[in-house]
Amino acid sequence: MGDNPLSIHVVNKMGYEEFIKSFGNVVEHCSLCAAAVWRERPFRDAENLASCFGDFIDRLPISGKEGILRLHPDLAGRLAQAGQLTSESTREQASAGLNTMTEEERQRMTNLNKRYTQKFGFPFVICARENKKDAILRGLGERLENAPQTEAITGANEVKKICRLRLLDLVKPDSQLNSPL
Ligand SMILES: NC(=O)N[C@H]1NC(=O)NC1=O
Numbered sequence: 001m002g003d004n005p006l007s008i009h010v011v012n013k014m015g016y017e018e019f020i021k022s023f024g025n026v027v028e029h030c031s032l033c034a035a036a037v038w039r040e041r042p043f044r045d046a047e048n049l050a051s052c053f054g055d056f057i058d059r060l061p062i063s064g065k066e067g068i069l070r071l072h073p074d075l076a077g078r079l080a081q082a083g084q085l086t087s088e089s090t091r092e093q094a095s096a097g098l099n100t101m102t103e104e105e106r107q108r109m110t111n112l113n114k115r116y117t118q119k120f121g122f123p124f125v126i127c128a129r130e131n132k133k134d135a136i137l138r139g140l141g142e143r144l145e146n147a148p149q150t151e152a153i154t155g156a157n158e159v160k161k162i163c164r165l166r167l168l169d170l171v172k173p174d175s176q177l178n179s180p181l
Contacts, residue, residue, distance in 0.1 A: 007175040011049065012042040025086060026053060026166040027159060029071040033057070046171035050164040057156050057163075062149060065156040069122040072159075074113050075136060076106055088166055096128040096136060105133065112140040119144065120151055127161035 006022070014022065016038045024031030036056050043049040057068065073079045073089055076098040085093065093099060101109065116124040124140050131139065143151060 005172045006170060007172050008043055008045050008049075008177055009175070011171060012177070014038075014041075022170065023167070025088060026163045026170070027057070027068060027071075028073070028086065028089065028162070030068055033068075033163075042177055044177045045175060046168055046173050047164075049171060050160075050167045053163050053167070054160040057160055060156070062152050065152045066122050068159055069125050069152065069155045072123055072125045074117075074123050075126070075128065076101060076109050077113060092128040092162065096131055097133045098128065098136070101133060105137070108137060109140070112137070112144065116140060116144055120148055122152070122155065125155045125158045125162075127158050127165070129165050130161060 011019070011022075016035065019038045020031050020034045023034040023037075027033040033053055033056055037049075037052045040052045043052065057065065060068070073085055075093060075096075079085050080090075080093055080098070083090075098109075113124055124143065126136055126139055128136065143154060146154065
């Protein structure tokens with residue numbers, strides 16, 4: 001949870017500019033999602049807000065899902081090594097142990113990421129907070145075998161998990177529309 005989690009009442013009173021400022025990166029570099037989801041207010045609670053983002057992503061055509069995936073940085077890629085990830089990605093990649101890989105593991109990850117991007121035209125995305133580096137390396141190898149359409153949907157489902165966890169950091173989980181909290 002973040003330092004000052006918001007109550008759902010505060011969220012529901014936000015104008016769209018404030019809403020986009022608060023939630024514009026729950027889907028990495030894609031403030032369009034927050035800009036679209038604002039119209040669904042009032043939200044019941046943090047989980048309902050997360051479902052609205054998830055439903056928006058689900059409704060996108062395959063080309064839109066691919067577009068969202070293309071806004072994600074490679075895991076343990078060049079941006080990570082240069083310290084240029086968003087603060088959210090930095091924390092998530094560290095939680096999976098990706099910042100403490102051996103040189104050999106990093107090389108394997110780089111090679112697999114390259115093959116993945118060449119095959120699909122978008123980067124490999126997985127919810128790093130729900131996986132450790134071994135599971136991520138294994139997942140990368142396995143998902144390389146998937147068909148492109150399957151993989152766009154699998155990646156979008158991982159984006160939804162990342163988005164939900166980011167939202168639960170920002171909004172008090174026990175704050176509800178019909179209670180004073
Ligand atoms: N490529 C990729 O999966 N990136 C990410 N995953 C995650 O949990 N945070 C990210 O930035």
